[in-house]
Amino acid sequence: MQTAVIRFPASNCDRDAAVALEKVTGRAPIMVWHRETELPDGIDFVVMPGGFSYGDYLRSGAIASRSPIVRDIKAKSEAGLPVAGFCNGFQVLTEAGMLPGALMRNKNLKFVCRPERLTVANANTRYTKHYAPKSEVTFPVAHHDGNYFADKDTLNRIEKEGRVTFRYVSNPNGSLNDIAGIVNKAGNVFGMMPHPERAIDDMHGGTDGLGLFKSIIESI
Amino acid sequence: MAKKSEITPEIVAEHGLSESEYAIILDRLGREPNLTELGIFSVMWSEHCSYKSSRRHLAKFLTTGDRVIQGPGENAGVIDINDGDAIIFKMESHNHPSYIEPYQGAATGVGGIMRDVFTMGARPIALMNALRFGEPTHWKTKQLVSGVVAGIGGYGNCVGVPTVGGETNFHKGYNGNILVNAMCVGLAKADNIFLSAAKGVGNPIFYVGSKTGRDGIHGATMASAEFDDDSDEKRPTVQVGDPFTEKLLIEACLELMATDAIIAIQDMGAAGLTSSSIEMADKGGVGIQINLDKVPQREPNMTAYEMMLSESQERMLMVIQPGKEKLAYDIFEKWELDVALIGKTTDTGNLVLKHKRKKVCDIPIAPLADDAPNYDRPHVKTEAREVLEARDIHETQDYNDALLRIMTSPDIASKRWIWEQYDRHVMTDTVDSSQSGGDAAIVRVHGTKKAVAITTDCTPRYVYADPYEGGKQCVAETWRNLTCVGADPIAITDCLNFGNPERPEIMGQFVGAIEGMNEACHAFDYPVVSGNVSLYNETNGQAIPPTPAVGGVGLIPDLEKHMTLKGAKDGDTLILIGDTTGWLGSSIYLSEILSREDGAPPPVNLSTEKLNGDYVRKLIRGRRVNAVHDCSDGGLAVTACEMAFASGQGMHIVAPTNGKTHGWLFGEDQARYLLAVEENSVNPVIATAKAKGIEAQIVGSVGGDRIKADGAFDVSLEKLRAANEAWLPNLMNGDA
Amino acid sequence: MKALVYVGLKPGVLDPQGRTIARSLNDLGFDEVTNALQGKVIELTLNGEDAEAAEARVTEMCEKLLANTVIENYRIEMQL
Amino acid sequence: MKALVYVGLKPGVLDPQGRTIARSLNDLGFDEVTNALQGKVIELTLNGEDAEAAEARVTEMCEKLLANTVIENYRIEMQL
Numbered sequence A: 001m002q003t004a005v006i007r008f009p010a011s012n013c014d015r016d017a018a019v020a021l022e023k024v025t026g027r028a029p030i031m032v033w034h035r036e037t038e039l040p041d042g043i044d045f046v047v048m049p050g051g052f053s054y055g056d057y058l059r060s061g062a063i064a065s066r067s068p069i070v071r072d073i074k075a076k077s078e079a080g081l082p083v084a085g086f087c088n089g090f091q092v093l094t095e096a097g098m099l100p101g102a103l104m105r106n107k108n109l110k111f112v113c114r115p116e117r118l119t120v121a122n123a124n125t126r127y128t129k130h131y132a133p134k135s136e137v138t139f140p141v142a143h144h145d146g147n148y149f150a151d152k153d154t155l156n157r158i159e160k161e162g163r164v165t166f167r168y169v170s171n172p173n174g175s176l177n178d179i180a181g182i183v184n185k186a187g188n189v190f191g192m193m194p195h196p197e198r199a200i201d202d203m204h205g206g207t208d209g210l211g212l213f214k215s216i217i218e219s220i
Numbered sequence B: 001m002a003k004k005s006e007i008t009p010e011i012v013a014e015h016g017l018s019e020s021e022y023a024i025i026l027d028r029l030g031r032e033p034n035l036t037e038l039g040i041f042s043v044m045w046s047e048h049c050s051y052k053s054s055r056r057h058l059a060k061f062l063t064t065g066d067r068v069i070q071g072p073g074e075n076a077g078v079i080d081i082n083d084g085d086a087i088i089f090k091m092e093s094h095n096h097p098s099y100i101e102p103y104q105g106a107a108t109g110v111g112g113i114m115r116d117v118f119t120m121g122a123r124p125i126a127l128m129n130a131l132r133f134g135e136p137t138h139w140k141t142k143q144l145v146s147g148v149v150a151g152i153g154g155y156g157n158c159v160g161v162p163t164v165g166g167e168t169n170f171h172k173g174y175n176g177n178i179l180v181n182a183m184c185v186g187l188a189k190a191d192n193i194f195l196s197a198a199k200g201v202g203n204p205i206f207y208v209g210s211k212t213g214r215d216g217i218h219g220a221t222m223a224s225a226e227f228d229d230d231s232d233e234k235r236p237t238v239q240v241g242d243p244f245t246e247k248l249l250i251e252a253c254l255e256l257m258a259t260d261a262i263i264a265i266q267d268m269g270a271a272g273l274t275s276s277s278i279e280m281a282d283k284g285g286v287g288i289q290i291n292l293d294k295v296p297q298r299e300p301n302m303t304a305y306e307m308m309l310s311e312s313q314e315r316m317l318m319v320i321q322p323g324k325e326k327l328a329y330d331i332f333e334k335w336e337l338d339v340a341l342i343g344k345t346t347d348t349g350n351l352v353l354k355h356k357r358k359k360v361c362d363i364p365i366a367p368l369a370d371d372a373p374n375y376d377r378p379h380v381k382t383e384a385r386e387v388l389e390a391r392d393i394h395e396t397q398d399y400n401d402a403l404l405r406i407m408t409s410p411d412i413a414s415k416r417w418i419w420e421q422y423d424r425h426v427m428t429d430t431v432d433s434s435q436s437g438g439d440a441a442i443v444r445v446h447g448t449k450k451a452v453a454i455t456t457d458c459t460p461r462y463v464y465a466d467p468y469e470g471g472k473q474c475v476a477e478t479w480r481n482l483t484c485v486g487a488d489p490i491a492i493t494d495c496l497n498f499g500n501p502e503r504p505e506i507m508g509q510f511v512g513a514i515e516g517m518n519e520a521c522h523a524f525d526y527p528v529v530s531g532n533v534s535l536y537n538e539t540n541g542q543a544i545p546p547t548p549a550v551g552g553v554g555l556i557p558d559l560e561k562h563m564t565l566k567g568a569k570d571g572d573t574l575i576l577i578g579d580t581t582g583w584l585g586s587s588i589y590l591s592e593i594l595s596r597e598d599g600a601p602p603p604v605n606l607s608t609e610k611l612n613g614d615y616v617r618k619l620i621r622g623r624r625v626n627a628v629h630d631c632s633d634g635g636l637a638v639t640a641c642e643m644a645f646a647s648g649q650g651m652h653i654v655a656p657t658n659g660k661t662h663g664w665l666f667g668e669d670q671a672r673y674l675l676a677v678e679e680n681s682v683n684p685v686i687a688t689a690k691a692k693g694i695e696a697q698i699v700g701s702v703g704g705d706r707i708k709a710d711g712a713f714d715v716s717l718e719k720l721r722a723a724n725e726a727w728l729p730n731l732m733n734g735d736a
Numbered sequence C, D: 001m002k003a004l005v006y007v008g009l010k011p012g013v014l015d016p017q018g019r020t021i022a023r024s025l026n027d028l029g030f031d032e033v034t035n036a037l038q039g040k041v042i043e044l045t046l047n048g049e050d051a052e053a054a055e056a057r058v059t060e061m062c063e064k065l066l067a068n069t070v071i072e073n074y075r076i077e078m079q080l
């Protein structure tokens, strides 16, 4: 099992993601610089970490999503490679068109950092198998642009297809349908605004996030 | 060089230089300076850079200790935390810019303090902020709060350093002059600390980071000049922060620091290229030659004067080992930063600047530093206030109402609205932060079982009432707060915010506070390793309350034995360590319930502090307690409420055995701790205390869903919590 | 040559920034404000002489980066 | 009645957003871009008939809320 974490300029949860991946897989991920044009060989799972790639200038995740490495990751994800984006990583995935919708400024316009309760909306995905259906988990959120938006048709479609994986119990940002995380149609690309990688340690944020990493890793 | 005199007395005055200061310049140069040279002198001799009013007093501070690797004098202080690890930290003010442009002022304050820390080789691991605003009802307050908080969050969150704690006060004394103090703590290897002394001759000088623009020219002199009603008109340019570039700069510098390419490094803070180049040269005893044409410039046609005085952010200056130029270029280019070789060290002892093929400055460096003014400003001692006895102070007839009013008063109300805008968790080492309302934040040293505890404290109303006792109290409270989480307090940084030092009564506050602080430092073996002075904080002759903010840092050797106020359990006994006389002078009770701000503040007995604190720490390490919280603002009642909120348990406080109930519940006697203790530990905890000569008594119990005090209040925990949480969101426009 | 690119939210996409601006203006006593929308304007300085070709390129920039067409519209104004 | 308010950084003030946008356009092959500045445009809907009076009020809104004149300039365009 070899994982990779992509580093964009001003990614800042790259180390957090690496610690989580190493804890679950027993092996350090390869850190891949955004200027690379291709993933190294033999990568089984890619994480787009949180942070403020390019300072969140223009739009969160926008500039990063146009980088050479993302083109390669997108192509490989279409061939089945599992890719997860947390927080800024989720924004990159939507900006890259790898997940539907967009993440807009929080409804009250303020950055919000707090532990947030989530319900597992679909426990039958590659990223959520370790959780009981409808169970509750707590992950920290820390974002300014986490307000999930998609047009009506898209929203209906992802709901119908069971692609909403997590919902906020008390919506911190105005996301439509309380959406906190979604998967793509094939189920291999996943994004969420809360930080599962900050919930893998009793000293810090609890351990509810481990289930997510175990789910995807075991599915590979 | 200009032949004819271009320097009129008006120009000298505009540069904030006195006649006698200008005379020294003429004497040392043996000629008239040109405008660029005058600008350089004015910046170097400003209050901000030269500490001309404060230097001789700061020199009194205890600055050494077993764990001190680097005391004051470098960009930040460095302490040893075992195993080859070091902690580098400092606090700094950005008061004036934040008043003029709250978002950018606060943001660039955070950026500046981070640069001070990573310049020395540390990865920043935590940020703190100490904020003082005007009255909540003042028309400008809301706008300032929202801008400052957004700016602090905007910068720290983006760079990816958790903001883990701080403090926030509101008082009319800050209506026209808010205080924004930011502290940064970084982690480094003790054997890889970087200093600013340039060495050698002919070594290349690199400029790295953002381009130089016409930002904040004269900012450093502005920070040392009083405000008046015209300041809205004379607004100087405020710098805009670029946290994205800062993040790249951190990564790039740390990458280069892992090699042996850097001889010396200095961030360009206030006074930019001038102070960074002169400090590097002065400390290293070398000269410096810079070709200003090489300086990356954001705007066309910049003059030498502008480049030397620009305060553009996110810039660094370094002396590189000859032969390592390519290595440096490669790293900075990888991180997409502007980088340029702009000069070299020389053996002339002079600062020589060339611009457009002309020599535009040639001045000896030593006098810039050595002859900087160092004033012994007249100071008068603050008059002592009357000591108030509790029995002479009106006792409320409605304790439920009094408790509610105190818990929803500006200084006591929850600051959640603020700290939820700060990323407290990034880097995944935050063990405890503002989130618990705890005494000190706890940040793990990555990959180890030890942690750093961090707190900032100052009670300006005490310092105003009695600078000496108040100064002692600021330091003692940090020491106590670190103790509460089970840390060994190690050292402090400070940010001394005062009014105009040319007024003897203000200077008296300054001198008194320093003496008190220093006394506490000695008593606790708790040195000052870095700090900052911000003077002239006044508007229309109205000075702020003296506010020497103190940032304390301690070490928790084993996280298994850390403590918070969250762990109080149903059935625990509440034990109060320390003596309660019911001290209501200068208390929250007096100001909030009786609208009085008089009376002497509580005295701090340093040996009692030490005795009590050492005992509490021992109890924590011996796992004798479930929760600890120090008694400070608002006394025992507030302490118990905060413990109740954090643990979700009700609290029951017994009636006093002697003295008045208001003094018992709201008195602010120092050196006290409230402990939640399991039943089987109660007797040993009290007996051991008695044996050591420490006051310890049972004051109540934990459990239920109410907060009660016999003969006083009885309120619902949830309702009180809701009120405590609602105050600030309501102020800020009714949205949570 | 300069190009101004206006980027705004599509109709139907909630604009929290605009709403807050309208509300704060009302709070300040500007009761005549019934609605506010906030958009971005990006001013590009471009090398080259051919405005038509340049405009086509700027359109490409918008599609590729400057606007997120899931939620945003854009409009280009060339300045010679 | 509508008013368009353009808010941009004053000349000489650092525009990190604009700079980053220009760089990434270059990275994407748009070499002709030599500079980018990012500003805001706020579209206000206003009650009332008198454009001149309205413009004076919008100016007041700019000074009080919409722009921070320490670092920003603004320009108002009334649309009838």
Ligand SMILES: Nc1ncnc2c1ncn2[C@@H]1O[C@H](COP(=O)(O)OP(=O)(O)O)[C@@H](O)[C@H]1O
Pocket (backbone or CB within 6 Å): B129, B130, B131, B163, B164, B165, B166, B167, B168, B411, B412, B415, B418, B419, B433, B434, B435, B436, B437, B438, B439, B440, B456, B457, B481, B632, B633
């Ligand atoms: N500006 C701020 N930023 C972050 N946290 C803050 C701020 N102001 C207050 N807090 C947090 O609120 C809590 C209560 O603050 P305070 O009453 O000053 O604590 P203490 O009395 O223990 O020093 C602390 O945990 C503190 O870190």
Ligand SMILES: [Mg+2]
Pocket (backbone or CB within 6 Å): B457, B632, B633
């Ligand atoms: Mg306190």
